[in-house]
Amino acid sequence: MGLRYLTAGESHGPQLTTIIEGLPAGMPLLAEDINKELARRQKGYGRGRRMQIEKDTVEIMSGIRHGKTLGSPVALVVKNNDWKHWTKIMGSEPLEEGQEDEMKRKVTRARPGHADLNGALKYGHRDMRNVLERSSARETTVRVAAGAAAKKLLSLVGVEIVGHVVEIAGIKAEVDSSLTIAELKGRTENSPVRVADPRVEQEMMNAIDEAKKNGDSIGGVVEVIASGMPAGVGSYVHYDRKLDAKLAAAIVSINAFKGVEIGIGFEAARKPGSEVHDEIAWDPKEGYYRKTNRLGGFEGGMTTGMPVIVRGVMKPIPTLYKPLMSVDIESKEPFAASVERSDSCAVPAAAVVAEHAVAWELACALVERFFSDRFDTFLDEINKERAYAREF
Numbered sequence: 511m512g513l514r515y516l517t518a519g520e521s522h523g524p525q526l527t528t529i530i531e532g533l534p535a536g537m538p539l540l541a542e543d544i545n546k547e548l549a550r551r552q553k554g555y556g557r558g559r560r561m562q563i564e565k566d567t568v569e570i571m572s573g574i575r576h577g578k579t580l581g582s583p584v585a586l587v588v589k590n591n592d593w594k595h596w597t598k599i600m601g602s603e604p605l606e607e608g609q610e611d612e613m614k615r616k617v618t619r620a621r622p623g624h625a626d627l628n629g630a631l632k633y634g635h636r637d638m639r640n641v642l643e644r645s646s647a648r649e650t651t652v653r654v655a656a657g658a659a660a661k662k663l664l665s666l667v668g669v670e671i672v673g674h675v676v677e678i679a680g681i682k683a684e685v686d687s688s689l690t691i692a693e694l695k696g697r698t699e700n701s702p703v704r705v706a707d708p709r710v711e712q713e714m715m716n717a718i719d720e721a722k723k724n725g726d727s728i729g730g731v732v733e734v735i736a737s738g739m740p741a742g743v744g745s746y747v748h749y750d751r752k753l754d755a756k757l758a759a760a761i762v763s764i765n766a767f768k769g770v771e772i773g774i775g776f777e778a779a780r781k782p783g784s785e786v787h788d789e790i791a792w793d794p795k796e797g798y799y800r801k802t803n804r805l806g807g808f809e810g811g812m813t814t815g816m817p818v819i820v821r822g823v824m825k826p827i828p829t830l831y832k833p834l835m836s837v838d839i840e841s842k843e844p845f846a847a848s849v850e851r852s853d854s855c856a857v858p859a860a861a862v863v864a865e866h867a868v869a870w871e872l873a874c875a876l877v878e879r880f881f882s883d884r885f886d887t888f889l890d891e892i893n894k895e896r897a898y899a900r901e902f
């Protein structure tokens with residue numbers, strides 16, 4: 511059995527929960543390792559008021575003793591501070607007769623671009639709050655919590671990862687590919703828009719302000735880079751074992767993400783093979799390496815040992831303070847879509863979510879590839895594989 515997790519929780523319910531199974535036993539993991547990542551997800555210019563209400567921190571409910579994993583399922587809980595304002599509206603007890611007024615946050619005017627109408631049709635909900643509560647990206651909180659455990663595993667085996675913003679509403683950052691992961695982290699960590707190019711930071715913030723002022727929203731592109739993956743992780747033998755395909759699915763599974771590029775991605779369509787493929791070389795210290803990394807660390811669904819580079823495109827947030835037209839499902843009359851409290855741009859926050867989604871998939875692939883019941887032998891095996899690949 512590999513690594514897996516589930517999440518539960520509504521946006522305005524009491525808490526979010528995740529259960530992770532398959533972390534090797536004896537791996538150091540502290541609440542602090544997770545909390546620092548949750549705090550990073552909450553930052554980012556363009557977020558709405560909800561982020562001032564929440565101070566996401568995790569409670570470890572099982573699977574960890576004295577700072578190390580036990581090999582049993584790890585259950586993590588993040589409480590919603592906003593729950594106190596929603597206990598009646600979101601409570602699990604049936605409403606008493608005449609209490610329908612308490613349901614005043616009922617949603618009947620679907621927001622174009624959100625899950626409201628399709629979810630209502632699928633599950634038969636006449637109140638689309640029953641859809642939006644779970645389709646909300648609030649769920650990415652515990653996805654980041656699970657990803658933080660994966661990130662910890664990666665860092666302990668020498669894999670470093672960072673997510674950052676490369677474009678917001680058509681404003682593009684210059685990406686300096688000579689930066690190490692640590693340097694990229696250093697440059698982006700304190701940037702309000704999580705961008706490494708200071709020349710476009712203010713312009714991006716202005717674009718977000720402008721969208722907010724106009725009751726509109728904007729999207730962008732994030733990039734995740736991971737260094738130190740051993741070569742040959744993933745497989746070419748079956749469609750569902752290709753690691754680049756799993757990364758693509760992980761990125762598009764993030765709320766509002768609509769496309770993925772690996773390495774130079776769509777640019778490959780416009781270039782000849784001689785400017786796309788990466789020449790292979792060998793030296794005694796590094797072993798095999800590629801002289802360039804245009805293919806973003808993948809050939810044949812397997813890692814090449816070069817940095818993994820994945821980009822994802824996030825569409826603009828669907829909830830608009832100046833809403834688009836929709837239909838009220840009660841009257842079938844045209845109406846402006848419902849307005850919920852909302853972010854204007856969540857691309858900087860989503861860069862952190864993408865980082866954790868990629869970290870999760872890379873950790874899954876390593877756990878699948880190497881014997882992973884015990885962390886010490888897991889690490890030994892990975893290092894042996896690295897030595898073998900150098901000499902191969």
Ligand SMILES: Cc1cc2nc3c(=O)[nH]c(=O)nc-3n(C[C@H](O)[C@H](O)[C@H](O)COP(=O)(O)O)c2cc1C
Pocket residue numbers: 558623624625645646647650764765766767827828829851852853854856859860863
């Ligand atoms: C970090 C983050 C924050 C988001 N915040 C909002 C928001 O405040 N309002 C909103 O309508 N959508 C927000 N979204 C996007 C919606 O959750 C998403 O569009 C919706 O679930 C429908 O899914 P789809 O866009 O993938 O089709 C956010 C997404 C992310 C990743």
Ligand SMILES: C=C(O[C@@H]1CC(C(=O)O)=C[C@@H](OP(=O)(O)O)[C@H]1O)C(=O)O
Pocket residue numbers: 521558559560561645646647648650651765850851852853
């Ligand atoms: C709560 C989070 O993001 C939420 C994602 C979201 C949506 O529709 O996706 C809608 C908003 O929810 P609310 O109306 O409660 O403010 C965002 O704040 C979060 O990221 O933690």
